[in-house]
Amino acid sequence: MSELHKEIKKMIIDCLDLEDIDVEDINDDSPLFVEGLGLDSIDALEIGLMLQKKYGIKLESDSEATRQYFASVNSLVALVSSNRVN
Numbered sequence: 001m002s003e004l005h006k007e008i009k010k011m012i013i014d015c016l017d018l019e020d021i022d023v024e025d026i027n028d029d030s031p032l033f034v035e036g037l038g039l040d041s042i043d044a045l046e047i048g049l050m051l052q053k054k055y056g057i058k059l060e061s062d063s064e065a066t067r068q069y070f071a072s073v074n075s076l077v078a079l080v081s082s083n084r085v086n
Helices: 003-015 041-055 064-069 073-083
Strands: none
Touching (some): 003 041, 041 073, 064 073
16 A cells, blocks of 8 residues: 555545544545445545645536546545646
8 A cells, every 4th residue: 555545545534534444444446435435425525625625636526537536545546646746
């Protein structure tokens, strides 16, 4: 697991106050919504705000691409990686 994977998992846990979940409990490929973590649309908004604050990433809420980014931790890592300025 990369440092970015750990960072995003930790941010999801902290942002959503997921008290009974550790970084190791979140599978990189598992769905974040419905199955997997069982997150909902309010959680998606909070994660979106977190991405905007931390990485300056702005997403359109009604975009199909945005839904794909929120599919799993791996897809969020890909989004952050592609928007990072080195």
